Amino acid sequence: MASAKVLLIEDGQVDRMVIKGLLSKAVVPFEVETVETLAEALAAISRGSFDVILSDLTLPDSQGLDTFLRVFQSAGDVPVVVLTGSDDLTLAAKAVEEGAEAYLVKGKIDGNRLARALRYAIQRTAAEQAEWQSPMYQLAKQQFLKAAQIVGLDDNLRERLLFPQRTMTVTFPFRRDDYQEVETVFGYRVQHLLTMGPTKGGIRYHEDVNLGEVSALAMWMTWKCALMRLPFGGAKGGVRIDPTILTGHELQRLTRRFTTEILDMIGPDKDIPAPDMGTNERVMAWMMDTYSQQIGYTVPTVVTGKPVVLGGSQGRSEATGRGLVYLIAAAAEHLEMNLKGSTVVVQGFGNVGSNAARFLEELGARVVAVSDVTGGIYNPHGLSVSSLLAYTRENRVLAGYPDGEAISNEEMLELPCDILAPAAMQNQITHDNADRIKCKILAEGANGPTTLEADEILHDRDVFVLPDIVGNAGGVTVSYFEWVQGTQNYTWTLDEINSRLHTILLNAFRRALDRSARQKIDMRTAALIEGIQRVEQAKLARGLFP
Known part of the structure; x- marks a missing residue:
């Protein structure tokens, strides 16, 4: 914490x-x-x-x-x-x-x-x-209700989709390294919708995880998968703990015990976890091994985002950041904006933010500010992303980076730039600061970084918002590729992965963009409607049992 x-x-x-x-x-x-x-x-x-x-x-x-x-x-x-x-x-x-x-x-x-x-x-x-009183869950429900009202969603379906279909809350112990201390922590797994196929969603380790937050993320994952036309419903999981204070051995014991607690809920044809905030491919390897030990044989497809040597997919670790850049390029083309020489601010220098910064730099953009939990680094002449990556590999955080001016996360969001990519936490752009945002493209790499009130302000100011359910969908899309490769025992090349990713993301982007123009609504609502209507069609096609 x-x-x-x-x-x-x-x-x-x-x-x-x-x-x-x-x-x-x-x-x-x-x-x-x-x-x-x-x-x-x-x-x-x-x-x-x-x-x-x-x-x-x-x-x-x-x-x-x-x-x-x-x-x-x-x-x-x-x-x-x-x-x-x-x-x-x-x-x-x-x-x-x-x-x-x-x-x-x-x-x-x-x-x-x-x-x-x-x-x-x-x-x-x-x-x-506060399990259900999460600001993130309130935001997810508000967004859904707005889209449902515009599209005229049936009242019965609206009430059904407001809440997750299944939730599991567990408390479990794990030993610290001295073996004299046993911590008890809360863990969650939520499945929002089972209609579309197995559920899919990440596992996050963070001190603020609660049932409401995980439910919001599962709901967004449902719309995301439907928008990308993936055969999944949305799910999410997490453990309320700060992983940065754990040793590698403690992290492994925590992961294996959590996996055991949710064992009956997950499976390659039921619910497939993946990495999220605070977890990575190593955590997925432990989850896969724990599940396989209990089943009695190796089951690589129980998780995605695992190491390539264990059946992971090429390109999965950088997929969310790469996908975000594919979509930024498409948005720039739509706005007739030259990406080369454009200025970029990236909030969050974790997996998503650092990869997005790296790929944008490769396309000729100038990254002028980045940040992490310790604050931001600003240099109007541009920052070297490779130098930033080398510094964080050695020091873990950006604090103290010498080739830029220290700046707060709040100040960084209001810097004048062409592209602002919030890739950290939720509720960063609100009614209080939306009128001071000075970007042309707001590209959401994080989940829920912009409130509903801020959306309206940004829309009135003609800021092009690339919403999270499109912007960060690269991760789940390549997770789908990994799952398919695992079920078929067949491996695709990195070029094949990136080409398929580009095709799926751009198709979803254009459908949302067309609906936005046609109905004169903001991009977020347009993207949500695209996903919600696909879920509605599936629900009506399957009918109600009994």
Whole structure:
């Protein structure tokens, strides 16, 4: 998880120093604010925004259960963990009965136990409060309802398609490397639609994963596959954890246990996972091996995006970035814009963003800014993508790159450029900044980077939006190629892969573009309608059972 803000309510100076010292050494950082009295605590809660509260029960102006109850009532949705002495365990247990997430005994706290208690309190509260209340899921539903209204989708189908057909939520343990610590995490697999064939969708490891987010991604995958005319319904999965704090051994144990938990839901003819944020071909190899061990024979087609030596497809790792560039070139041609010499800003320098930047540079575009979680790098004269790639291979992040000016992600989005490619997280372009976007083409490599309100502003300003369900469809398209090659035991060349990818993406782009012009609607809604109507036809053709 990301850095968490802690309110420490403790009047003992030594205890404060010990707790702050332990939290300062945690793998995941904690920002600690301390107060000594109940009055100060209530004032801090009213004016501050905390992720978790750590409270002693004996304070100068309040004692016992009353301390907890007053803190708890003021805290609202913020979880409270209780600090207690060894002689007050009954009182601490009573506080837990009244709503405390956990209690910690002074004198028996080590850094690991303290950090885990706070992390778990935050995670459990998030799970209880916000599984379906995801901004991404709200966005996916809003987009769908807008398209459904324009196309006049049958009410029965509209209600059916608003929610996923199947969901699985699991909690499972995995061991850390010292084998004394066992983490318990949340995992998800969601299948939005089973009508079109097996379901297809990635697995992401990220600290913000929840049921709503995974459901949104599964819904978008349904429209994406239908738009590309692939024989799949949409699915998605994930584990709520920060993979960057795990060793390779821990990551493997996590992956194998998660695969075992969802084993009955996946399969080459049922549901086929692939890499997504925080996962890669190595993770897919572990998933394939775990599934195969349970089945009793090797099943390469249970996942896509795996290493080529295990039946992976040529071109799969760079497919999303390559596909995005194919579509940017088509959009530039439509706008009669010369791609050579055009300026490019890429938000997100992961797999999608880095490959898109590399391919755009090869076509003669000038990449002037890129970013990752540590911030952005800007050089109006152009950045060397090969130099950026070499730097991140050595340093993992862009921070400190010498040949450019440091810039925030927010500032970078508003730079004047010809092409802006958000390839990081959702909800980056909103009602608040859409009128300051200064690009000609907004090419979405990420899922859900633009809100519905921002869409309308961009449309009114004649910014050409290449929506995510078209823009980042290269990954699932080459995953389909991999699945076909696996089922046929036949291998295609990289040239064949790229040629087929180009044909499918451009066909979908032109259909969406034609509908956009014909119905005078934005490109996102046009692309969604293309996908939704194909699903509607399939639903009506199959009928309703029983």
